[in-house]
Amino acid sequence: MPLPFLTADRDFGGSDESASTALPFDDRDQWRRPYRPGPYRVGAAALLLLLASYVLSAAVIIALARDVPAAALCGGLAVVIIAVAVRALRMGTWVNSRGLRHVAFFSTQTVDWGRVTSARTVQQPVRWLGLPRTVQGQALVLVRRDRQDEQTTLLTTHNADFLGRFEAFDRAADSVEAWADEYRPRR
Incomplete structure (x- = not known):
């Protein structure tokens, strides 16, 4: 069963087609994650x-032992665990032509x-795997017009998608920045 939210639609490798366009998606109205989920996120979900x-x-x-209330409780717990795994896989930054x-x-x-x-990459202390511990790293931050003094951290080099994958972080940050540059209105 294909899980489209697990993979990016195109490879951002060194092909000539991906070098000629920053946004290699055909249908830009569909929400897309412009990077693949990292091994820590996929491993935890697995x-x-x-x-x-x-x-x-x-x-x-x-x-089968005919203890229906306990079986229903175990079944409900399994459904909750599956929902947590799917939500963990859906976490991240998604883009389309309307927004982020x-x-x-x-x-x-x-x-x-x-x-x-x-949307820009900055050097700052970032949380390691979402835990309270911070380390020095890079982050892709979003600055909004209605909240100029507040920045939203979208991606970091030490989150579950990019820990130990600095090239993947650079490609993902460049891709999100390209979406922002193309669709953000000029003032």
Whole structure:
């Protein structure tokens, strides 16, 4: 079963086609993540899905023992674990011709390109794998017209998608910046 939210539509490698255009997508009205999810995010989701399979097996065994409330509880727990895994895979920065969408675990924030002042890469302390510990790294930040004094961090070199993959971070940041440059209105 193909999972389109797991892969970028095109390879951003050294092909001549991708070098000629910064935005290599055919349908720009569809929400796209311009990078592939990192190995830490995919690995964590795979472990959660493995745990969910064990919990579902336990639910079937409990149901065969005719303890329906306990089987329903195990089944509900498995559904919650699967939902957490899918949400973890959906997290990230998504773009289309209308705007930019930053998907966190508990929230989703969508910003129209008309409200974006800039999307730029800066050197700053960043959170390591989303934990409270900070390390020096790069971050792609979004500055909005309605919140000039506040920057939203979209991507970092030390999050679950780019930890140890600095070239992938550079390609993803360049791609998001290219979307912002193309669709942001000039003032």
